[in-house]
Amino acid sequence: MIHLVGPYLLAAALVGVGVFGIAVRRNAVLLLVGVELVLSGGLVLLVTTQAAGADRWAAGSVLPLFVITIAAAEVVVALAVVLTAFRHRGSIDLAEPSGEAP
């Protein structure tokens, strides 16, 4: 027997912490840390539906696997974009005003 309040609170807290991280970071690489935390909050919610016995087709285990894979692909492309921007601009400061291209 398990209370479902715990997983729900954990998911809400993880998403809140992740949104805080996305909003507060100026380093473009560390922005991704916040994104990962938001996604892990979603994972906890998906698995909770399985633990509550409310899913069909084992969706509570299969969909998290899909989310993890898509997140890995997203991180790869995002880091490639960040590294290219660093090579072009010499900075990964997100608060830097975007002037005309050098």
Next chain:
Amino acid sequence: MTALDTAFVATGLVAVVGGLLAVTTRHVVHAALWLVVALLGVAGSLLVLGAELVALVLVLVYVGAVVVLVLFALMLTRAPIGPDLAHSPGPWRTLGAAVLGAAVAVLLGSVLVPLADDPVARAEVSSTQVAGQLFGTWVWPFELLSLLLLAAVVAALAVSRIPREHPAEEAPA
């Protein structure tokens, strides 16, 4: 409070504290390492919820691959060893972000918590069942995922090979 509840509280606390430190620390490398702690906490929570396969994949892919990738990117963008003072947010930005994060957490919590009433018996879904569904019901999305990964690899290569417009003048480092 059953034993499962106690275990979940412990792992959830590890996840939330690790996440908070990951988004607030000034040391950029420490942020990635605290993300490892937070993700291990999340993986422990998933174990308590009875999804061993997802927990193991989370540790393998996130901790094993994604965090290492983030660490590489931090080093390639010349992250300082000590505290990162160049990218420190102002007090108003920190306050606004804290209000935003707290508002999101409270909103989500107020929507989700009323859904939970009585303790439920944890449903047991074995890895054999998951595998059967993954290669039965979900086989086409699963195959599409391999295409997505291929597209991501090609896109990352293509983006990182964009030439500079003016190769002569170096960007100020």
